[in-house]
Amino acid sequence: MLRIENLHVKLEEEDKQILKGVDLSIGAGEVHAIMGPNGSGKSTLSYVLSGRDGYEVTAGSATLDGEELLEMEPEERAASGLFLAFQYPVEIPGVGNMTFLRTAVNAQRKARGEEEMSAGDFLKVVREKAKKLKIDAEMLKRPVNVGFSGGEKKRNEILQMAMLEPKMCILDETDSGLDVDAMKLVSDGVNALRDEGRSFLVITHYQRLLDHIRPDVVHIMANGRIIKTGGPELALEVEHNGYADLLAEVQ
Amino acid sequence: MALPQAKQDALSARIAGLSLQRDGWLGAARGEALARLTAMGLPVRRDEYWRYTDPASLTAVEAPKAAVFDSSDESPVFDGIDRLKIVFVDGVFDAAASDDLSLAGVEIERLAKAGGADIHWARDVYGVLEARGQKPVERPLAALNSAFATDGVLIRVTGRAARPVSLVYVHNSDSSDAILHHCVKLEAGAEITVLENGPAAARFSKVMEVEVAEGARFHHIRAQGRDHERRAVTHIFARLGAGALFKSFTLTANGVLTRNEAVIELAGDEAVAHVAGAAVGDGSFHHDDTVFVTHAAERCESRQVFKKVLKNGAVGVFQGKILVKPGAQKTDGYQISQSLLLDEDSQFLAKPELEIYADDVKCSHGSTSGAIDETALFYLRSRGVPMRVAQSLLVLAFLAEAIAEIEDEAIAEDIRSRLEGWLARHEH
Ligand SMILES: Nc1ncnc2c1ncn2[C@@H]1O[C@H](COP(=O)(O)OP(=O)(O)O)[C@@H](O)[C@H]1O
Ligand SMILES: [Mg+2]
Numbered sequence: 149m150l151r152i153e154n155l156h157v158k159l160e161e162e163d164k165q166i167l168k169g170v171d172l173s174i175g176a177g178e179v180h181a182i183m184g185p186n187g188s189g190k191s192t193l194s195y196v197l198s199g200r201d202g203y204e205v206t207a208g209s210a211t212l213d214g215e216e217l218l219e220m221e222p223e224e225r226a227a228s229g230l231f232l233a234f235q236y237p238v239e240i241p242g243v244g245n246m247t248f249l250r251t252a253v254n255a256q257r258k259a260r261g262e263e264e265m266s267a268g269d270f271l272k273v274v275r276e277k278a279k280k281l282k283i284d285a286e287m288l289k290r291p292v293n294v295g296f297s298g299g300e301k302k303r304n305e306i307l308q309m310a311m312l313e314p315k316m317c318i319l320d321e322t323d324s325g326l327d328v329d330a331m332k333l334v335s336d337g338v339n340a341l342r343d344e345g346r347s348f349l350v351i352t353h354y355q356r357l358l359d360h361i362r363p364d365v366v367h368i369m370a371n372g373r374i375i376k377t378g379g380p381e382l383a384l385e386v387e388h389n390g391y392a393d394l395l396a397e398v399q
Numbered sequence: 400m401a402l403p404q405a406k407q408d409a410l411s412a413r414i415a416g417l418s419l420q421r422d423g424w425l426g427a428a429r430g431e432a433l434a435r436l437t438a439m440g441l442p443v444r445r446d447e448y449w450r451y452t453d454p455a456s457l458t459a460v461e462a463p464k465a466a467v468f469d470s471s472d473e474s475p476v477f478d479g480i481d482r483l484k485i486v487f488v489d490g491v492f493d494a495a496a497s498d499d500l501s502l503a504g505v506e507i508e509r510l511a512k513a514g515g516a517d518i519h520w521a522r523d524v525y526g527v528l529e530a531r532g533q534k535p536v537e538r539p540l541a542a543l544n545s546a547f548a549t550d551g552v553l554i555r556v557t558g559r560a561a562r563p564v565s566l567v568y569v570h571n572s573d574s575s576d577a578i579l580h581h582c583v584k585l586e587a588g589a590e591i592t593v594l595e596n597g598p599a600a601a602r603f604s605k606v607m608e609v610e611v612a613e614g615a616r617f618h619h620i621r622a623q624g625r626d627h628e629r630r631a632v633t634h635i636f637a638r639l640g641a642g643a644l645f646k647s648f649t650l651t652a653n654g655v656l657t658r659n660e661a662v663i664e665l666a667g668d669e670a671v672a673h674v675a676g677a678a679v680g681d682g683s684f685h686h687d688d689t690v691f692v693t694h695a696a697e698r699c700e701s702r703q704v705f706k707k708v709l710k711n712g713a714v715g716v717f718q719g720k721i722l723v724k725p726g727a728q729k730t731d732g733y734q735i736s737q738s739l740l741l742d743e744d745s746q747f748l749a750k751p752e753l754e755i756y757a758d759d760v761k762c763s764h765g766s767t768s769g770a771i772d773e774t775a776l777f778y779l780r781s782r783g784v785p786m787r788v789a790q791s792l793l794v795l796a797f798l799a800e801a802i803a804e805i806e807d808e809a810i811a812e813d814i815r816s817r818l819e820g821w822l823a824r825h826e827h
Contacts, residue, residue: 198781201773226783238778242796248779251792256783291796308782 149347150174150197150316155208157189157196166192168372169208174316174365177344181358182351183383184369185391190351191235193369194320198232199225212316226252227259231314233305235321235351240292245304248292249274253311277310281337298325306337317341318349323357335360355387368394406440412460413441417547417578425514428526432545435530439539448536451716451748452658452687457540457632462576462602465628465655473820476596476622476813482565483507485552489570489600490577492550496567504558505591510551510580521553524582528608528636532662536691541634541660544606548580556589556615563592563618568599570626575600581607585615587640592807593617598624598654603631611643613667619647620810622817623654627683630656641667641696648805650814651678651686652821658687665692665699665727675704675804679794679818680713680745681825687716688736694727694760703734706801708794709745710825717766720752727757734764739771739797791822 150173157167166189174180182190196203197210199222210217217225240248254264265273278288281303293301302322309317319338323331338348338361350361358366358380366382367374370391375398376382386394402410419433420426441458442449456463485507486496492509500507513519526545532538554564566581577600585591589612599605611617623631631654637645651657661674678686692701707715717736738747749766771793779789795818802818805811 200777200781221786222777222780223783223785223789226781232781234778234781238774240772240775240778240793240796242799243779243792247792248782248784251788252779252782252784255785255788259783259785312782 149176150212152210153208155210156206157192157203158206160202160204166372167196170374172367172374174347174349176347178365179348179350179361179363180365180367181363181383182349182367182369183353183386188369189372190369191320194232194318194351197318198222198230223255227256229315231309231312231317233309233317233319233322237293237301237305239294241294243292245290245292246274246288249308249311252308256312274311278307281307281333283307299327299330302326302334303330306334310337310341315345316347320351321353323352323354331357331360355383358383370395402440409458410437410440413458414547419546420514423515423517424519424522425525428522429546432526432542435533436539436542436546439537439542442539452685456630456656457658462574463630464573465601465626465630466573467570468598468626470625476817477565477594479813480563480594480810482563482594484565484567486567486569487550487579487599489572489575490549490579502564503561504556504589505560505564506555507564508553510548510553513553520555520584521582524584524608524610528610528638529606531664532636538634538660540604540632541606544578544580544604548578548606551580554581554583556583556585556591558589560591563594565594568595568597568603570598570600570624570629573601576602578604583607583609583617585611585617587612588614590616593619595621596624598626598629599631601629603629605633607635609635609637609645611637611639611645613640614642616644617646618806620805622650622814623657625653627653627655629654632658634660634662637663637672639665639667639670639672641669643667643670645672646804646806647674648801649676650817651676652817653680653684655683656685658689660689663692663701665694665696665701668696669698670696671700673702673804675801677706677798677801677818678715679708679821680715682711682713684713690719692721692732694721694723694730694732696727698729699727700731701733704801704804705736706798707738707747708741708797709738709747710741712744714745715747717749720754721762721764723755723757723760723762725756728759730757730760730762732760732762736766738768739794740768741771787826791819794822795819
């Protein structure tokens with residue numbers, strides 16, 4: 149599904165190398181987690197994969213089902229099935245959440261040569277999915293993320309994911325700022341999407357999210373590299389001992 | 400005080416070719432307007448009020464040529480709205496293209512026909528609101544219009560107008576120079592929507608005076624046409640009685656030069672006036688909104704919402720003032736002017752002003768200028784929304800607060816689709 153090889157990324161504006169050779173391969177239907185200290189480059193990896201400006205890839209590649217992602221425009225990556233749930237979802241005053249969702253769903257369908265969803269069908273599907281995430285009609289009508297609480301923003305990300313049905317989902321600290329109930333809602337939303345054709349890359353600081361969304365593989369990222377890869381037990385180890393031992397091990 | 404010789408000469412030259420009709424009630428009003436104009440002279444760039452907009456092409460003896468623009472790639476604006484159409488071609492009334500001027504709850508007459516009578520209701524409006532609006536800031540081009548307008552409509556609304564009155568201005572000659580003047584009087588409790596659209600002429604001068612009596616409601620929506628080369632100077636003068644409502648929205652897309660002035664007096668308690676504008680310009684485009692709202696009564700509300708989208712060296716100007724007179728307590732005044740600069744060549748010049756002589760008032764104003772929000776753009780694109788659509792969504796979102804001032808949803812949707820069309824035609 150997703151294959152990242154020797155990915156080196158620096159900031160466009162400054163001479164600062166952030167990713168220093170990331171290798172990561174996620175098979176179809178797999179759930180991988182990335183943990184790591186703040187500033188290790190986790191968000192940068194997710195942004196580079198989704199095509200945000202401001203970064204320069206100096207070496208390496210990233211392919212989604214064999215297609216080179218790094219050459220595509222952000223919207224093309226999305227239409228190919230990549231989705232990023234943002235660590236900090238963006239507020240867009242003046243654009244209704246519903247308009248945003250429908251525009252996105254239909255734009256992706258169009259890009260893939262599929263038929264657009266009728267207004268009626270769309271409404272039905274969105275209501276049903278929103279209900280599961282406890283997103284009320286009022287929130288759907290409001291401008292995108294404007295005035296949403298931290299938890300509402302994260303649930304809104306999951307709603308977008310559910311509507312767009314991507315095949316490769318990257319979740320960047322979707323658990324941060326969530327209380328226990330919201331965490332459960334979000335995890336249930338993610339688990340409902342788990343499928344043999346769909347893969348996940350879950351970026352998190354905490355074991356507790358991984359109690360809900362069970363990963364197949366856990367990676368530890370530090371200083372722009374994956375320094376260790378293991379099974380779910382690796383997350384428990386980090387939870388108990390922190391990163392210090394792991395970092396020392398590498399050095 | 401005598402005008403300097405140069406100003407006298409410029410004025411004489413400008414009006415030499417214009418004819419002053421002296422007949423009837425209108426003749427008297429024109430004479431007074433000419434006296435006002437003669438005392439003021441024509442505006443020049445050095446005048447404080449014209450600091451950001453050069454009036455030279457508006458005051459020149461001859462109108463600069465403006466090619467007629469073919470806008471047939473788009474259906475005419477307001478086409479889907481059930482309305483009474485009154486058509487002027489290069490400022491000349493077109494009877495064949497116009498509807499019968501009869502509408503329940505409304506009396507409509509042409510200025511050119513009604514002006515010769517000895518007595519007419521419009522005598523209390525024509526030139527009267529314009530004259531009031533000359534203080535504290537002079538508006539000579541409005542006085543020139545009152546003196547020399549060749550035609551226009553007089554609309555008296557006694558009830559609830561059955562449908563909107565739609566003034567359609569067709570531009571058909573590349574050297575036309577049109578001067579139209581309308582008066583609208585809403586009797587107590589009456590209600591009407593007036594629509595205006597079209598470029599009108601190579602150079603267009605238009606004044607609309609609107610008297611809104613107690614509890615009456617006036618809605619005004621205009622779209623100034625797509626001609627790139629046309630020039631326009633327009634004034635709307637309004638006076639509101641107690642509990643009256645005045646709402647005006649203007650869409651300007653293209654036009655080499657536009658100066659839209661709105662001069663509004665809240666004369667009765669609890670009157671409400673909202674003026675809004677959305678202007679989009681690409682390249683040779685200079686758009687000036689000049690607004691003056693006077694609060695002269697208690698518990699009135701005013702809103703000014705002006706948004707401009709500018710690219711390729713387009714220039715936007717906003718001069719907006721809220722004047723709160725002594726005793727106008729509990730005034731609620733709001734003013735916002737914002738520009739979205741789509742590149743670094745474009746420019747927005749704003750002069751927001753508050754002048755307050757009452758102590759118990761709430762007034763706020765803000766002015767900003769900025770680029771498109773790159774983070775929002777990326778967020779939209781990361782969801783699969785193509786660049787162009789994402790930009791268009793964000794531009795429309797920026798304009799939304801101005802469009803929200805249009806109460807009628809069908810009209811608002813029409814305006815929105817014009818903007819979408821413009822954005823599609825003016826992609827980066
Ligand atoms: N646009 C940027 N400008 C400046 N520094 C950046 C930018 N993006 C990332 N960085 C820096 O890159 C490093 C990695 O950041 P990030 O990817 O956000 O880490 P993480 O998500 O693992 O906490 C940090 O040192 C951060 O300050
Ligand atoms: Mg991060």
